[in-house]
Each structure stands twice: as C-alpha cells, then as structure tokens.
Amino acid sequence: MTAGSQRxxxxxxxxPYADVLIVGGGxxxxxxxxxxxMQGVDVALVEKDDFVSGAxxxxxxxxxxxxxxxxxxxxxxxxxxxxxxNSLLKTAPHFVRPLQTTIPIFSTFxxxxxxxxxxxxxxxxxxxxxxxxxxxxxxxxxxxxxRGGGAVPRHTFHxxxxxxAQLPQLNPDVKYTATYWDASLHDPERLAIDVLSDGxxxxxxxxRAANYTAAVGAEEGRIVLRxxxxxxxxxxxxxxxxxxxxxWTDLTNLALGDPTxxxxxxxxxxxxxxHPELLAATGGRELFFENEDGRIVLIYPxxxxxxxxxxxxxxxxxxxxxxxxxxxxxxxDLIGQVLPAVEVNRSQIVYRFSGVRPLPGHGELSPGxxxxxxxxxxxxxxGGDATVLSLVGGKWTTFRASxxxxxxxxxxxxxxxxxxxxxxxxxxxxxxxxxxxxxxxQWVTSHAVDVPAxxxxxxxxxxxxxxxxxVEAIAQDPEDALxxxxxxxxxxxxxxxxxxxxxxxLDDLLLRRTSIAFTGGASPEAxxxxxxxxxxxxxxxxxxxxxxxxxxxxxxxxxxxxxxxxSAR
Numbered sequence: 001m002t003a004g005s006q007r008x009x010x011x012x013x014x015x016p017y018a019d020v021l022i023v024g025g026g027x028x029x030x031x032x033x034x035x036x037x038m039q040g041v042d043v044a045l046v047e048k049d050d051f052v053s054g055a056x057x058x059x060x061x062x063x064x065x066x067x068x069x070x071x072x073x074x075x076x077x078x079x080x081x082x083x084x085x086n087s088l089l090k091t092a093p094h095f096v097r098p099l100q101t102t103i104p105i106f107s108t109f110x111x112x113x114x115x116x117x118x119x120x121x122x123x124x125x126x127x128x129x130x131x132x133x134x135x136x137x138x139x140x141x142x143x144x145x146x147r148g149g150g151a152v153p154r155h156t157f158h159x160x161x162x163x164x165a166q167l168p169q170l171n172p173d174v175k176y177t178a179t180y181w182d183a184s185l186h187d188p189e190r191l192a193i194d195v196l197s198d199g200x201x202x203x204x205x206x207x208r209a210a211n212y213t214a215a216v217g218a219e220e221g222r223i224v225l226r227x228x229x230x231x232x233x234x235x236x237x238x239x240x241x242x243x244x245x246x247x248w249t250d251l252t253n254l255a256l257g258d259p260t261x262x263x264x265x266x267x268x269x270x271x272x273x274x275h276p277e278l279l280a281a282t283g284g285r286e287l288f289f290e291n292e293d294g295r296i297v298l299i300y301p302x303x304x305x306x307x308x309x310x311x312x313x314x315x316x317x318x319x320x321x322x323x324x325x326x327x328x329x330x331x332x333d334l335i336g337q338v339l340p341a342v343e344v345n346r347s348q349i350v351y352r353f354s355g356v357r358p359l360p361g362h363g364e365l366s367p368g369x370x371x372x373x374x375x376x377x378x379x380x381x382x383g384g385d386a387t388v389l390s391l392v393g394g395k396w397t398t399f400r401a402s403x404x405x406x407x408x409x410x411x412x413x414x415x416x417x418x419x420x421x422x423x424x425x426x427x428x429x430x431x432x433x434x435x436x437x438x439x440x441x442q443w444v445t446s447h448a449v450d451v452p453a454x455x456x457x458x459x460x461x462x463x464x465x466x467x468x469x470x471v472e473a474i475a476q477d478p479e480d481a482l483x484x485x486x487x488x489x490x491x492x493x494x495x496x497x498x499x500x501x502x503x504x505x506l507d508d509l510l511l512r513r514t515s516i517a518f519t520g521g522a523s524p525e526a527x528x529x530x531x532x533x534x535x536x537x538x539x540x541x542x543x544x545x546x547x548x549x550x551x552x553x554x555x556x557x558x559x560x561x562x563x564x565x566x567s568a569r
Contacts, residue, residue, distance in 0.1 A: 008210025008502060009227040013234040018044040018208070020410050021223060021238035023215045023252055026056035027188070028394040029244030030195045030209075031403030036410060037203030039419045044207075044238070046225055048214035048245075050508045052192035055246040056396065057512065058268060058355020060309050061302055062286075063088050063096050063397045064182040067142045068296055069372055077373045081397045082145040085183050086152070087423065088397075092430040094464030095191045098152050099184040100285040102167065104338055105135060105176040135178050142180065152181035169281035169339045179285070186302070188396065189512040190463065193501060194428020195399075197466075211502050218256045221384025229504060240410045241381060243390040246358035247317060253390060257382030262392045264361035269323035269559070270309030271331055272351040273344065274520055278306045281339050289338065297334050303519050305350065308335065315356050323352040323559045350520025352559040360392050374402050376409055387413050429464015450475035458488060470496055483533070485526035486516050491533035498534040506531050506548040507555035522556045524549075 020036055022029045025047025036043040047053075065082035066074075088096040139155040146152060156179045163177040164170055170177075185191065199207050210227075217224040222235040245252040247265035254260070279301050287299040300307040308331045315321070328346065335344050360371065374393030381388050389409055394402045400422055411418055426432075434440040440460070448456045451471050459467035473496035474480050480492025497503060497513045509530060510517045516526065527549050535545045550565070557563035 008208075009213045009225070009229075009232065009234075011208045012044055012046070012210055012213065012225060012236060013227075013232065015208075016222075016234050017237040018042045018206075019238065019414055020044070020240045020242060021046070021215075021236060022242040022244055023223075024054075024243065024245035024248075025051040025196075025209065025211060026054050026244065026246050027052060027192050027195065027396055027399045028056075028246070028391055028402055028406075029242070030192055030199070031399045032242055032244060032406040032410075033207065033209060034195050034199035034202065035400075035403045035407040035422050037199040037207035038422060038425075039407065039411060039416065040203075040206070041407075041410070041414065041416065042206045043199075043203060044236070045209040046213040046215055047209075047211045048228065049212065050504070050512060051196060051209075051211045051502065052189045052512055054248070055265075055355045055358050056192060057189060058270070058353055059185065059188050059396050060268075060270065060298060061185045061188060061300070061307060062099065062182060062298075063185050065142060065145060066372060066395075066397070067138065067180070067182075068290075074371060074373060077371075077398075078142070079145045080401055081395070082142075084398050084401055086146065087400070088427075089152070089183055091425060092191055092194075092427045093435055094429045094433045094461075095186050095188075096183050097186065099182050101180055101182055101288050102283075102285050103135065103178040103180075103288055104163075104170055104174050105178065106171065106173055135176075139178055139180055152183070155180035167281070167283050169341055171338055171340050182286075184286075184300075184302070185396065187462075187515065191427065193513070194430070194464070194466070198428055209502075212504050215252060216255055218382060218384065221381065221386065223256070238386055240413050241386050241388045242406055242410065243388055244394075244406070246394070247356040249358065249390050249392065251317065253379075253388070256388065258379055258388065260377070260379075260390065261361060262377060262390060263358065265315060265317070265356040265359050267313045267315035267321060267354055267356050268310040269327045269352065269354040270307055271323065271328060271349050272353075272518060272520065273306045273308065273348045274304075274350045275306055275342075275344065275348045278335070278339065278342050278344060278348075279304070281342050282306065287338060291334060297331075299335060299338065303515055305519055312357075317356065321354045321356060321559065322561045323354045324561060328352075351518055351556075354559045358392070358394055374398070374405075376405060378409070429466040432465045434460075447471050455490075459493070469500075483526070483529050485523060485529045486521055489514060489516065489530075494530060494533050495537045498537045503534070503538065505555075506534070506552040509534065510552055510556060517556045522552070524553065527552050527556075 019042040022033055022045040025045055029045060033043055033045045063085045065085050066078050069078050136157060143154050158177050160175055163174055212228040214226050214228060215223050216226045222237050224233060225236050226233045243249055243252050247263055250260050250263050282299060282301045284301055290296055295312050298309055311327050332344050372395055377390040377392055379388050434443045444453050444456045447468055451474055456471055459470050463470055470493055474492040477492030480490050482490045501513055503509055510522050516522050531545050531549050
C-alpha cells in the first residue's frame with residue numbers, strides 16, 4: 001500500500017465515523033472541507049480518483065466575474081463572482097493575478113459579444129449583432145460590481161487605429177476593441193492542493209481526506225467506502241453527507257440509493273499550443289469573444305503557451321470525455337477569424353483537455369444559456385438518519401462562497417455555531433507571498449542558503465511561500481538533480497511532492513502536482529525520467545514503474561482521440 005493510501009483510506013478505516021463526510025475532491029468539495037475544518041468540525045472527504053482530477057481539472061484557468069452571465073440577468077451571481085475574484089487576488093496572489101482581456105468588435109461578425117447584453121435586447125428572439133454602444137453599457141455595469149474592491153482597473157474602449165497599434169495581428173476589419181480586467185488562475189490544481197492542505201492543518205486529526213476512495217453504496221445508514229488502490233472496504237458513519245461530486249452528483253446519489261436528476265452538464269474542451277507567433281500576437285492579454293453560435297471563445301497566453309477554448313456541448317456522463325477533431329477544427333477556424341495572419345495547424349498542439357461542467361439539468365435550453373449559479377438540495381440518506389446535501393452547480397471563481405453555504409447548512413444540521421469566516425483568509429502559498437519586487441528579492445535571498453537563488457525564485461513562482469518546504473527538501477536530498485527531459489524540475493523536488501502530496505500514480509504528478517503535461521512536456525522520455533526519480537519514494541519496483549509510465553502516457557493523452565501508444569514511440 002502506498003504512503004498516500006495509508007494516510008487517506010487507512011485513517012478512515014481506523015476511525016470510520018465523522019460529523020460530516022464530503023464525497024468529491026474537486027475544488028468545491030475541498031473548499032467545504034477547509035471551511036468545516038476551520039470551524040472545528042470532525043470532517044472527512046473522499047475522492048474516487050485523484051484530488052482535483054474531474055471537472056475542476058478542465059477549467060479555462062481563469063477567476064472571472066462572469067460578464068456573459070449578465071445576459072441572463074444573473075446579477076447576484078456576477079456580483080458574488082466579482083467579489084470573490086477581488087478577494088482571491090489578495091488571498092491567493094501566488095496563483096491568481098490580474099488578467100487583461102480584450103474583446104475584438106467587428107461590424108461584419110454576427111453576435112460578437114452579444115452575450116453580456118442579451119438581457120437588453122429588443123424585438124423578440126432573433127439573433128442580432130450587438131454594437132459598440134451596447135457592449136460599452138455592459139462593461140460599465142460589470143465595472144460597477146467592483147466598486148469598493150478596487151482590485152482591477154476599469155475597462156477601456158478604443159477605435160480601430162489604436163486597437164491595431166496595440167495588437168497589430170488582429171483582423172484588420174476590427175472596428176473597436178473593449179478591454180477589461182478579470183483574473184488568471186495560473187495553476188488551478190496546485191491552488192486546490194493548497195486548499196486541501198489548509199484544511200488538514202486547521203483540523204488536525206479531525207480533518208481527514210482520502211483520494212482514490214469511492215463512496216460505492218449505503219448499508220444500514222452507513223456509507224460504503226472502497227479503496228481503489230487495494231479494493232478494501234469500510235462502512236463509514238456521518239451525521240451529514242455533502243455530495244460535491246460535480247457532474248457525477250446524480251450518480252453518487254444513485255449509489256447511495258436516491259436516484260436524483262439534478263444535473264445536466266455540458267462538455268468543454270481546450271487545446272494548448274506551442275506557437276511563439278500566436279503567443280506574441282496576443283500581446284500578453286486574453287482575447288475573448290463570442291462566435292455566431294453563441295459559444296464563448298478565448299485565446300489566452302499562459303506558461304509560454306497559448307490556451308484556446310472552449311466548447312459548450314451536450315454530454316452524457318457515460319460517454320468518453322475527449323477533445324474531438326471537430327472541436328480542434330472549430331478552434332483553429334476561430335483563431336483564423338481573429339488573427340488571420342497567424343497560421344495554426346495541429347502540429348503545434350501540445351496538449352488537449354476536456355471536462356464536463358457541473359451544470360443543472362436544463363431541458364431544451366441551449367447549453368450557453370444555462371445558469372452557472374449553484375444551489376443546494378437536501379434529502380435524507382436512504383435507510384439512515386443522516387442528511388445528504390447535494391451541491392448542484394458551482395464554479396472555480398465562487399468556490400469559497402459555495403463552500404461557505406455548504407458549511408453553514410452542515411453546521412445548522414449539527415447545531416454548531418460558525419467560529420470564523422473564511423473570507424479574506426490567505427490560502428496556502430499565498431500566505432505571506434511577496435507582492436512587490438523588493439519583497440520578492442528579500443524572500444528569495446533569505447531562502448537561498450543551500451539552493452541557488454535562481455532556483456528558489458522558480459520555486460516561489462511555482463508554489464508560493466510553501467516553496468520554503470520544497471527548498472528545504474531539495475537541500476536535504478543528496479541526489480537532487482535537474483531532469484534532462486523535464487527542464488525546470490528536479491528529482492528532489494518531485495520526490496518531495498510524491499512523499500507529501502498524496503501521490504498514488506505517476507499521472508498525479510504530471511497532470512496535477514506539476515505543469516509538465518499542460519505545457520507539452522510529458523514526452524515518453526520525460527515520463528520515464530520522472531517515474532525513475534519518484535519510484536524509490538513510492539516503493540515501485542521495475543515492473544510497477546513500467547506500468548505507471550504506460551498508464552501516465554494514456555492519462556496525459558486521454559482527451560486526444562488520435563493518440564495511441566504506437567504514436568508515442
């Protein structure tokens with residue numbers, strides 16, 4: 001059994017009860033875990049795969065107020081999202097940073113950014129182009145929600161001449177550009193790991209979390225938990241069960257004996273390109289617009305690559321979640337519409353990923369118009385005294401707020417008071433993070449004792465202030481060395497992550513503890529090198545290491561229907 005399963009499932013089996021059991025280790029479940037742990041609640045969390053490996057791992061890497069939600073008149077959601085965005089810029093500055101976003105406006109495009117102003121439309125339901133004046137009104141409304149926060153600048157509006165001066169590769173037919181500010185989320189998975197760690201620290205032995213542990217049934221009022229690594233099972237008791245399994249919420253409830261029909265998730269895909277010309281053409285800002293079919297599309301520079309997304313397609317949870325060739329064609333065509341002089345082809349794609357949004361069921365309503373707000377459904381556990389709270393919906397941006405709502409509902413059921421608010425509480429490596437260049441240099445210098453300053457600076461960017469523990473681990477590892485095939489990472493760094501962050505499989509490291517896969521660095525050679533580095537820590541022999549390499553390559557390319565093991569040779 002791995003160290004991760006000893007710490008996770010083993011701790012649950014040893015003491016098979018808690019006040020609250022959370023099912024689902026995405027960002028919303030992890031945030032509820034953190035919140036409840038901070039209240040002193042005896043809380044446990046299980047995730048059937050790795051932490052933050054489902055819908056939360058398929059985001060557009062943004063923390064945003066949701067300008068397009070104005071079209072549905074969802075002012076409460078937009079206000080909450082903008083408030084949470086502004087807060088995260090302060091509580092998680094190591095991963096959440098202001099993002100300049102530009103909307104190209106074309107008179108010949110039908111529907112470019114009609115979404116933010118659709119609630120102002122006149123004259124029935126036919127699609128009509130939204131001009132600069134209405135877009136201006138929408139951005140004024142959006143800015144108004146930031147009053148009092150002051151976390152990002154106000155929007156600006158420019159005509160064709162100045163727009164092309166700032167972004168020369170834009171389609172020359174552009175009439176205006178509107179630029180506003182949201183926030184980037186550089187490393188969603190690492191922020192989620194920080195949230196998990198904060199919960200464990202706050203709760204101590206009363207806050208337990210296990211990945212690769214599934215809730216597979218209910219017997220006599222207890223939840224049956226199964227360790228996916230060993231097949232071992234335990235019956236677990238809780239007064240409150242929080243179902244935070246995202247698009248799998250109905251499937252989880254079915255396993256617990258309650259066939260609900262809350263969810264109607266849609267698939268969103270992205271591609272990542274290694275394309276220096278396209279990267280330069282963005283001018284360091286996100287390009288955001290709406291296509292004729294109503295889908296929101298973004299071209300977003302990130303980690304030296306360009307992220308392009310996203311689609312919004314109906315999806316059945318029994319079907320594979322892949323980025324299809326049609327979706328790739330769609331993305332390449334859209335890049336050509338906005339940046340026609342930049343040639344893009346499939347050879348420049350280094351990574352694809354897809355996920356299913358945890359949206360509520362929406363009948364005949366088009367996916368793009370489904371509410372992104374969340375709600376909480378309550379029901380008794382079949383055959384038991386516990387109450388099941390199901391989170392329907394939920395977004396990265398509002399994870400703290402939705403977790404607070406879940407925690408408050410659980411606290412009420414437990415008749416326990418809230419001890420403290422999570423609002424404004426720094427997250428993980430955002431605690432004490434140096435936000436000025438002078439403070440940054442001081443932090444690096446103070447920690448560059450046995451590790452070179454340049455390396456310390458890289459680790460600070462990568463982990464925030466929790467990099468201090470990584471620096472210490474590297475300094476104490478006599479065999480630490482930079483990897484040949486995964487530049488910027490070292491063997492000691494990866495061994496530290498494997499030993500301390502619930503790593504059970506190699507793909508946990510490549511996809512969720514590091515950015516190796518996202519940036520296109522998970523070549524067969526790199527995957528093998530990473531496996532060799534961490535095998536001693538995880539107790540893998542040669543045969544297990546080989547199996548992990550094969551599994552990792554399959555998982556890294558899971559969203560690419562064109563990939564096969566033969567193509568990796």
